[in-house]
Amino acid sequence: MDHFLKRVERxxxxxxxxxxxxxxxxxxxxxxxxxxxxxxYGDRPESEWGAxxxxxxxxxxxxxxxxxxxxxxxxxxxxLNSDGRTDSPDERVPQTQFPEPDHQMSSDLLGEHLNDxxxxxxxxQQQALILRAWEGYNIAQTAKIMKCSEGSVKTHYSRxxxxxxxxxxxxxx
Amino acid sequence: xxKEAEVELLNKVRQGLTEQCDxxxxxxxxxxxxxRSNALNASAPKQRFLGQGLLGIPFVPLSAAxxxxxxxxxxxxxxxxxxxxxxxxxxxxxxxxNEDMEFLENLELYEWLDAEYG
Numbered sequence: 334m335d336h337f338l339k340r341v342e343r344x345x346x347x348x349x350x351x352x353x354x355x356x357x358x359x360x361x362x363x364x365x366x367x368x369x370x371x372x373x374y375g376d377r378p379e380s381e382w383g384a385x386x387x388x389x390x391x392x393x394x395x396x397x398x399x400x401x402x403x404x405x406x407x408x409x410x411x412x413l414n415s416d417g418r419t420d421s422p423d424e425r426v427p428q429t430q431f432p433e434p435d436h437q438m439s440s441d442l443l444g445e446h447l448n449d450x451x452x453x454x455x456x457x458q459q460q461a462l463i464l465r466a467w468e469g470y471n472i473a474q475t476a477k478i479m480k481c482s483e484g485s486v487k488t489h490y491s492r493x494x495x496x497x498x499x500x501x502x503x504x505x506x
Numbered sequence: 507x508x509k510e511a512e513v514e515l516l517n518k519v520r521q522g523l524t525e526q527c528d529x530x531x532x533x534x535x536x537x538x539x540x541x542r543s544n545a546l547n548a549s550a551p552k553q554r555f556l557g558q559g560l561l562g563i564p565f566v567p568l569s570a571a572x573x574x575x576x577x578x579x580x581x582x583x584x585x586x587x588x589x590x591x592x593x594x595x596x597x598x599x600x601x602x603x604n605e606d607m608e609f610l611e612n613l614e615l616y617e618w619l620d621a622e623y624g
Contacts, residue, residue: 334546335542335546338542338545338546339542342538342541342542343527343530343535343538344523344527346527346530346534346538347523347526347527347530356534360534360537360538360541363538363541364541364544364545367541367542367545368544368545368548370545371545371546371548372545372548377619381619384615384619384622385615385619388612388615445522447518447519447522448522448523448526451519451522451523462519463523466516466519466520467519467520467523467524473618474622477614477615477618478615480615494512494515494516497515497519498511498512498515501515
């Protein structure tokens with residue numbers, strides 16, 4: 334189990350940090366996922382740990398997202414941001430315009446920009462993309478881990494790819 | 507052409523995410539180490555909930571008695587009808603078992619794991 338956790342912890346942290354955009358929140362989520370895997374499923378065969386861990390992790394991320402959505406709804410209602418300060422109306426407008434890509438940008442900058450774009454995807458699209466493209470799960474496995482239908486996974490995944498392609502249109506990918 | 511571009515894009519996605527893993531600061535890696543140790547040290551299984559239920563009657567016997575009562579009433583009400591009593595009994599078994607709700611919620615995942623790796 335120690336070896337398994339060591340192998341997956343960095344990826345889990347990066348996944349959670351992309352979703353939460355907060356390192357401390359991501360650490361909390363990974364800690365909860367590790368604890369739960371060890372306590373509840375440690376006696377399951379090792380071949381199942383990967384799917385179980387990802388299922389727990391993405392479920393925790395989803396729970397965090399729902400809680401933060403509720404919290405943010407109240408903050409907007411009271412006109413407060415996370416520090417308790419009031420926002421100007423302009424700051425509440427979600428980002429819908431992205432900087433035009435520079436055709437000659439270096440590979441490093443492209444990677445950075447790509448990471449930013451992944452972080453800006455809606456949560457379910459992010460999850461589908463990470464599970465399919467990075468973790469290597471197929472559609473059926475991803476659907477089980479995300480607890481949704483295979484059709485939903487296909488939709489989230491193809492939307493994510495579409496958005497990335499659209500935003501990176503000018504890059505030499 | 508489109509396929510190739512997509513493969514290239516996915517390679518970049520993988521590369522970008524993997525680079526994020528490789529570039530994590532030492533302080534984060536140390537925290538992950540500590541968390542892993544804590545999780546492994548706290549691996550003693552949680553005691554199942556057997557707290558006191560209504561009027562001091564333990565929760566599990568109380569819920570079993572209530573479920574049996576519901577099943578009895580259902581049997582009386584469905585005599586002569588086409589309802590599949592065997593299926594109901596099997597659902598009762600699941601509900602009366604000692605497993606927590608999380609297990610029941612993840613039942614589908616376990617069935618899949620069993621079919622995939624079992």
